[in-house]
Amino acid sequence: MDFYKTTEADSNYNNLEQMSVQELLVNINNEDKTVPLAIEKALPQIEQLIQQVVLKLKAGGRLFYIGAGTSGRLGIVDASECPPTFGVSPDLVIGLIAGGDQAIRSAVEFAEDSTAQGWKDLQNHQISNKDVVVGIAASGTTPYVISALQNCNENQIVTGCITCNQNSPLSLAAQFPIEVVVGPEFVTGSSRMKAGTAQKLVLNMISTATMIQLGKVKGNKMVDMQLSNDKLVDRGTKMIMNELKISYEEAQELLNTHKNVRAAINHYNHDAKHL
Structure with a gap:
């Protein structure tokens, strides 16, 4: 050839x-x-x-x-x-x-x-x-x-x-x-x-x-990204805020607790269902 x-x-x-x-x-x-x-x-x-x-x-x-x-x-x-x-x-x-x-x-x-x-x-x-x-x-x-x-x-x-x-x-x-x-x-x-x-x-x-x-993106967001700097923590907080329609402070608290955007959203939705 x-x-x-x-x-x-x-x-x-x-x-x-x-x-x-x-x-x-x-x-x-x-x-x-x-x-x-x-x-x-x-x-x-x-x-x-x-x-x-x-x-x-x-x-x-x-x-x-x-x-x-x-x-x-x-x-x-x-x-x-x-x-x-x-x-x-x-x-x-x-x-x-x-x-x-x-x-x-x-x-x-x-x-x-x-x-x-x-x-x-x-x-x-x-x-x-x-x-x-x-x-x-x-x-x-x-x-x-x-x-x-x-x-x-x-x-x-x-x-x-x-x-x-x-x-x-x-x-x-x-x-x-x-x-x-x-x-x-x-x-x-x-x-x-x-x-x-x-x-x-x-x-x-x-x-x-x-x-x-492989399911590593939700909608169009990097919900499994590592929160390795302030910029990414802020981005993750805003993702949670927009997805769950909650305040920045609430979103920040969720992210601090769960250390991951997907986990924070899932836990919030799970808790809301069981209220």
């Missing part, structure tokens, strides 16, 4: 160093506008993967993201935001990056080239066929990620991927591939730009749609 890396193709723009700041911004912005349209074409693929993730998580499994460089960091960002946003265990969605935690801040040379380490990193988390693993790589050629997915397939573990090239080795390795073809980058080969934006948007979709399907 032919494989052409559009992520490495020559930029549609040249002589960037001769552009003014305004010209640079307008051109980058014009390129960025194309990303949601590329994602729209991949919605059926995204839906298929999310259905699998929901099935596995409802049955007690976990979701793993695995990537290198920018792709790995984006997976870690999405995973790390699930506990505070949806009140789930930090062990439910796990992000892994080639080179380990050190690679979150600085590049670890050649870490992405290992064909053994990805599977080892998954095994450190006692990966099993209850889980689902999503490989993230803009190019779709990262050995660390591809080999991890191939090992998963051999062990009957459901695999998906997010890549920005069509018919890549990663797409062929994944059972449920997502291909968001965003075209050449503004700076040739700089896949932290449009490709990174596309991956972030798809990750938002995967985690948000999954958590809603």
